Amino acid sequence: xxxxxxxxxxxxxxxxxxxxxxxxxxxxxxxxxxxxxxxxxxxxxxxxxxxxxxxxxxxxxxxxxxxxxxxxxxxxxxxxxxxxxxxxxxxxxxxxxxxxxxxxxxxxxxxxxxxxxxxxxxxxxxxxxxxxxxxxxxxxxxxxxxxxxxxxxxxxxxxxxxxxxxxxxxxxxxxxxxxxxxxxxxxxxxxxxxxxxxxxxxxxxxxxxxxxxxxxxxxxxxxxxxxxxxxxxxxxxxxxxxxxxxx
Amino acid sequence: xxxxxxxxxxxxxxxxxxxxxxxxxxxxxxxxxxxxxxxxxxxxxxxxxxxxxxxxxxxxxxxxxxxxxxxxxxxxxxxxxxxxxxxxxxxxxxxxxxxxxxxxxxxxxxxxxxxxxxxxxxxxxxxxxxxxxxxxxxxxxxxxxxxxxxxxxxxxxxxxxxxxxxxxxxxxxxxxxxxxxxxxxxxxxxxxxxxxxxxxxxxxxxxxxxxxxxxxxxxxxxxxxxxxxxxxxxxxxxxxxxxxxxxxxxxxxxxxxxxxxxxxxxxxxxxxxxxxxxxxxxxxxxxxxxxxxxxxxxxxxxxxxxxxxxxxxxxxxxxxxxxxxxxxxxxxxxxxxxxxxxxxxxxxxxxxxxxxxxxxxxxxxxxxxxxxxxxxxxxxxxxxxxxxxxxxxxxxxxxxxxxxxxxxxxxxxxxxxxxxxxxxxxxxxxxxxxxxxxxxxxxxxxxxxxxxxxxxxxxxxxxxxxxxxxxxxxxxxxxxxxxxxxxxxxxxxxxxxxxxxxxxxxxxxxxxxxxxxxxxxxxxxxxxxxxxxxxxxxxxxxxxxxxxxxxxxxxxxxxxxxxxxxxxxxxxxxxxxxxxxxxx
Numbered sequence: 001x002x003x004x005x006x007x008x009x010x011x012x013x014x015x016x017x018x019x020x021x022x023x024x025x026x027x028x029x030x031x032x033x034x035x036x037x038x039x040x041x042x043x044x045x046x047x048x049x050x051x052x053x054x055x056x057x058x059x060x061x062x063x064x065x066x067x068x069x070x071x072x073x074x075x076x077x078x079x080x081x082x083x084x085x086x087x088x089x090x091x092x093x094x095x096x097x098x099x100x101x102x103x104x105x106x107x108x109x110x111x112x113x114x115x116x117x118x119x120x121x122x123x124x125x126x127x128x129x130x131x132x133x134x135x136x137x138x139x140x141x142x143x144x145x146x147x148x149x150x151x152x153x154x155x156x157x158x159x160x161x162x163x164x165x166x167x168x169x170x171x172x173x174x175x176x177x178x179x180x181x182x183x184x185x186x187x188x189x190x191x192x193x194x195x196x197x198x199x200x201x202x203x204x205x206x207x208x209x210x211x212x213x214x215x216x217x218x219x220x221x222x223x224x225x226x227x228x229x230x231x232x233x234x235x236x237x238x239x240x241x242x243x244x245x246x247x
Numbered sequence: 248x249x250x251x252x253x254x255x256x257x258x259x260x261x262x263x264x265x266x267x268x269x270x271x272x273x274x275x276x277x278x279x280x281x282x283x284x285x286x287x288x289x290x291x292x293x294x295x296x297x298x299x300x301x302x303x304x305x306x307x308x309x310x311x312x313x314x315x316x317x318x319x320x321x322x323x324x325x326x327x328x329x330x331x332x333x334x335x336x337x338x339x340x341x342x343x344x345x346x347x348x349x350x351x352x353x354x355x356x357x358x359x360x361x362x363x364x365x366x367x368x369x370x371x372x373x374x375x376x377x378x379x380x381x382x383x384x385x386x387x388x389x390x391x392x393x394x395x396x397x398x399x400x401x402x403x404x405x406x407x408x409x410x411x412x413x414x415x416x417x418x419x420x421x422x423x424x425x426x427x428x429x430x431x432x433x434x435x436x437x438x439x440x441x442x443x444x445x446x447x448x449x450x451x452x453x454x455x456x457x458x459x460x461x462x463x464x465x466x467x468x469x470x471x472x473x474x475x476x477x478x479x480x481x482x483x484x485x486x487x488x489x490x491x492x493x494x495x496x497x498x499x500x501x502x503x504x505x506x507x508x509x510x511x512x513x514x515x516x517x518x519x520x521x522x523x524x525x526x527x528x529x530x531x532x533x534x535x536x537x538x539x540x541x542x543x544x545x546x547x548x549x550x551x552x553x554x555x556x557x558x559x560x561x562x563x564x565x566x567x568x569x570x571x572x573x574x575x576x577x578x579x580x581x582x583x584x585x586x587x588x589x590x591x592x593x594x595x596x597x598x599x600x601x602x603x604x605x606x607x608x609x610x611x612x613x614x615x616x617x618x619x620x621x622x623x624x625x626x627x628x629x630x631x632x633x634x635x636x637x638x639x640x641x642x643x644x645x646x647x648x649x650x651x652x653x654x655x656x657x658x659x660x661x662x663x664x665x666x667x668x669x670x671x672x673x674x675x676x677x678x679x680x681x682x683x684x685x686x687x688x689x690x691x692x693x694x695x696x697x698x699x700x701x702x703x704x705x706x707x708x709x710x711x712x713x714x715x716x717x718x719x720x721x722x723x724x725x726x727x728x729x730x731x732x733x734x735x736x737x738x739x740x741x742x743x744x745x746x747x748x749x750x751x752x753x754x755x756x757x758x759x760x761x762x763x764x765x766x767x768x769x770x771x772x773x774x775x776x777x778x779x780x781x782x783x784x785x786x787x788x789x790x791x792x793x794x795x796x797x798x799x800x801x802x803x804x805x806x807x808x809x810x811x812x813x814x815x816x817x818x819x820x821x822x823x824x825x826x827x828x829x830x831x
Contacts, residue, residue, distance in 0.1 A: 106427075121349065138355075
């Protein structure tokens with residue numbers, strides 16, 4: 001008996017040939033332990049070597065293989081074919097990013113946004129190594145731990161309606177990353193980050209629809225991070241008057 | 248764009264994982280005026296450091312000692328490591344981990360706020376720092392985010408290196424393909440650090456990510472640098488069948504048991520101590536990885552394992568730890584089991600089998616991370632210093648990338664400051680390389696990439712696995728040589744210049760075949776059993792003949808030539824490795 005198959009429809013795009021993107025269909029074995037990424041690898045190895053996409057760890061931690069599957073942003077290494085049976089399964093590049101080719105998106109804007117929020121420990125004075133570690137209780141760690149779990153897969157940017165309309169928006173992952181450092185008791189960079197983010201392209205653009213947290217495969221809850229930022233930002237605004245008065 | 252002048256750096260780092268990023272920061276700290284660049288075929292946070300789970304070893308607690316860490320490492324390595332290198336490593340480890348703590352790494356903590364440590368295989372005391380069970384992930388992101396602070400550190404993300412440029416007796420840069428555009432450019436540098444990771448993808452069943460093809464090992468090998476101790480390949484005892492996803496050793500350190508088909512803790516029958524309800528250091532499930540993986544094979548031969556669709560397996564039992572411990576210490580294990588195996592370790596047994604995990608061998612360096620070719624340095628899994636010898640202890644490699652990454656950065660920077668401008672003859676080499684790659688892209692070959700890769704996988708598993716013999720190795724060696732000849736005729740079916748992953752896959756295959764050939768030649772000539780290198784035809788360790796590092800050089804025709812270099816022994820004379828010794 002022939003092996004059961006499922007159809008994968010992949011959005012193909014090659015800028016060099018000038019043609020518009022179009023779907024191409026491939027039939028792959030429908031195996032219970034295969035994920036969509038396995039299907040793409042099967043296509044690459046045995047059907048069509050020209051298909052381009054990113055992947056690496058195949059265990060949901062490198063953040064490379066995010067794509068749109070049937071319109072939803074997901075990690076293809078964790079998307080079992082059987083979940084989408086009988087198919088067809090539509091695979092497209094992550095939404096809201098320019099496409100380099102096929103399923104490969106242009107991500108420099110995202111990487112620049114990470115740097116924009118100063119994602120490192122900011123201190124007025126570095127603590128010498130001889131003084132040992134900073135004390136940080138498990139409770140203090142848990143204040144920011146969930147925000148450290150972001151794997152930079154960018155699914156939240158594909159899910160975010162604001163980023164889709166306003167590419168200048170720092171976006172969910174970058175704002176969660178800012179909070180990751182703000183809430184770390186070793187860091188003193190809150191004000192510097194707030195100065196950078198308290199503008200239209202920062203936190204105020206977020207309309208709090210929460211799609212980012214829905215899409216996140218690592219429960220980072222960027223929407224929660226942004227909400228905390230907004231509250232802190234509003235408090236800052238009032239505080240700024242008090243400081244001025246005191247001068 | 249293509250006409251712009253070739254960029255020229257003082258320090259060029261190939262590979263943006265933990266070792267490469269640590270090296271970049273160290274180079275900057277050596278001299279902030281240096282021009283530094285990190286070139287990587289993936290964005291740095293995709294590097295395979297990200298997958299490391301269990302932790303990073305360093306002496307910090309008052310009940311621990313540097314000598315104990317040295318002894319555990321050396322005995323774990325079956326006396327195959329250089330003891331001067333191990334001492335430097337152990338001495339510098341605590342400050343490197345502290346530095347990462349100051350940079351924000353979210354280490355797990357004790358109730359009083361100090362850094363927490365957990366036990367690990369082959370270590371006689373708790374000394375493994377951890378960030379729950381995603382330690383490599385947190386270290387890599389901390390390093391990447393911290394590196395963003397240093398504007399002089401430039402990055403070439405998604406550039407794929409195809410060649411080292413060597414002229415006038417020193418390395419002066421690389422040739423690389425920018426994946427997005429396909430342009431092939433020289434990137435010149437006074438010193439080059441190879442921190443490209445290991446080459447587990449030479450084998451079919453591995454924890455390693457798709458990117459781990461031994462790029463840097465092959466680049467070095469082709470440039471005349473020897474690969475050291477390539478026969479020593481670590482099988483991690485607990486990988487999920489089919490995917491090879493790693494279930495961290497921390498799961499055993501927290502108290503997990505390995506069970507055979509009868510629910511019996513079979514390790515007690517393989518000279519690893521007696522079963523106790525609580526984990527005992529350097530005993531049973533906390534024995535070293537080589538011994539546990541070998542015990543699996545013996546247990547399979549005895550009929551104690553279970554047959555599955557993807558080979559035999561045993562069970563890892565975490566159920567008795569309870570949901571609370573599993574969620575607080577091993578949340579990633581639970582997530583991986585749920586998402587990829589559809590089981591819950593709180594209530595279910597986890598099927599596991601040994602899986603290719605780590606290369607003890609690599610680009611031969613000295614204690615300063617320098618290779619024999621002036622201007623080339625190496626660190627991390629790509630390199631072999633050696634501190635890992637015949638078997639690496641879990642949680643030493645994450646520390647190694649920091650200690651020797653920093654050493655590589657510092658020493659490459661110092662070397663760069665003494666060099667003059669680039670030689671004039673490099674352009675001809677660049678043109679040759681452009682022509683070579685253009686020819687490959689013509690697509691005139693007939694051999695399939697996936698087909699050759701599968702033949703390589705099959706023969707490596709067959710001939711160079713956990714147990715080897717002269718016959719099995721000789722047969723695989725012949726096969727790999729045949730594949731080397733056939734890969735010249737490999738077919739690249741994609742002619743595009745935009746993100747051509749067919750081209751890079753073909754080149755990666757050639758890198759892996761170089762590694763495979765070095766592995767087999769080194770294993771074939773080592774007529775003894777030591778650590779992870781087990782020869783059924785030579786079951787004993789032979790210190791008289793083989794207390795020596797193997798060095799695989801590439802001959803002009805492509806085949807390997809093996810030389811030897813004595814192991815450095817300082818304070819710990821070779822002795823029998825003993826585990827499971829119950830004291831008191």
